[in-house]
Amino acid sequence: MNTTANQVFKIGDLAKRSQVSVGTLRYYESLGLIVPIDRAANNYRYYSPETLQQVQFIKKAQSLNFSLADIQNILKLRSTGESPCSLVDKLLNEKIEHLEQQIQSAIAFKEELETFRDRVSNIPPTASSDPTICQHISAVSLT
Amino acid sequence: MNTTANQVFKIGDLAKRSQVSVGTLRYYESLGLIVPIDRAANNYRYYSPETLQQVQFIKKAQSLNFSLADIQNILKLRSTGESPCSLVDKLLNEKIEHLEQQIQSAIAFKEELETFRDRVSNIPPTASSDPTICQHISAVSLT
DNA sequence: ATTGACTCTTTAGCCGACTATAGGGTTTAC
DNA sequence: GTAAACCCTATAGTCGGCTAAAGAGTCAAT
Structure with missing residues (x-):
């Protein structure tokens, strides 16, 4: 699979671009935080460029004292009817209050x-x- | 040993007064953060009221994101020539900057x-x- | 066709700050 | 004098967020 022309990354590419180790990316997947778009015959993970954004989102949230569990909760709302924004906002307000x-x-x-x-x-x-x-x-x- | 009249606490007393568990107090001792004044024939730890202040100091520092290692460093200076104030101040300024x-x-x-x-x-x-x-x-x- | 760089899974280890458990001695109140 | 409540040590387990290692398959270049 061509991993540059059609904008599909292998895990090592994603690791380099996101500055997050391969092990950590697999760990994030084990928590359901990221999902590869494809798992071809060779069993390799292939990622879309959106996953890079997603990883950067995780890192940003982490740097603001969001736990991975918090982030899980935010992302989990994709599968429910509620907008994640209100939860993000609630968590964020809690963090800001705590920081203050x-x-x-x-x-x-x-x-x-x-x-x-x-x-x-x-x-x-x-x-x-x-x-x-x-x-x-x-x-x-x-x- | 009378643990109320002459202001000497057993570990359980100290735990209740400081709101820190007995196990945690023993853990702090293992790190050299607190030291009992006495260890009588029964092998019980006995503490002076100053230890209560010390534990409250530890808790306060912890609540400000000082690690136990930081606190160890501060307390270790008791045995050196340097005033702990400058280290406390340095660590504190780092924490404040980080928080800001x-x-x-x-x-x-x-x-x-x-x-x-x-x-x-x-x-x-x-x-x-x-x-x-x-x-x-x-x-x-x-x- | 082989080498080296990549990938896979599974399992184990690490750090900080505790908490829990086992197995045993001591003190205190009735 | 006995039972509850306390104390002791030592060891192991927990949690979050990784990192490392073992053992094996895959891919790209020469």
């Missing part, structure tokens, strides 16, 4: 830490060079 | 998604109720 909480918490944590650092720097040199002081202050106060 | 990147990406992703959702909603009812269309648009365009 985290970043707020991280900012607060950092501010606390800076306070402690300043407190430590006002301790006489001998004492402030003792790491147990910073450690102790951090451990006790950051809770 | 993620949230920016998530916001952009959400905006893209909303655009696609709107695009789908302008497709005639029969077509827009076909989930493969939203799926397809998402898969192709969100990369």
Whole structure:
């Protein structure tokens, strides 16, 4: 089978183009995330260019903390009556909310830490060079 | 040993107060994250109240995406000359930067998604109720 | 026709952070 | 004094997301 002229990829081509390993692509298939268009007599997987887009979608979603289970759920809706958009949106809103909480918490944590650092720097040199002081202050106060 | 009057906890007490399971506490000890003050004749672990603060510190750091290895590194500095504050600060800045990147990406992703959702909603009812269309648009365009 | 690069399946291993289980000792309350 | 509730160690299992290895078939170029 010609894998360049008529835009059909073998798994190695797809791996190179998507920067995802062959093993990972087979793993994704085992989860139902991607499906080859054809499985000819030689038993090789052949993919359409759309699969490349699909893999990039998976990678993008993953980079945004979507689990493969989340992605499975989104893709599973292809076979139901519901539009995946509402689920994607719901999941996305959850992720964004979680991220926002985290970043707020991280900012607060950092501010606390800076306070402690300043407190430590006002301790006489001998004492402030003792790491147990910073450690102790951090451990006790950051809770 | 009296575990209430003189402020010494057994592992179960510590577990209840910190909301961390007994098994997890023993696991933390195996990583050197916490150390009991005493290991009396009965071989039971006994903890000072400071350990509770320490566990809460670990949990807080974890909730901010610090790995136990990160926390190990921070705590390890107790035994070296360097103040843990600078490492905590470095790790924290890395986490915050990562989170900020993620949230920016998530916001952009959400905006893209909303655009696609709107695009789908302008497709005639029969077509827009076909989930493969939203799926397809998402898969192709969100990369 | 052979070599090397590719492909296939199946199975096993890895990492982090736990959780569970087995088998046994200790403490505490009644 | 006995039974429940606690503690101990050591080992194994779980989950997610892969990666690696074994053993075998296929394809393309020379």
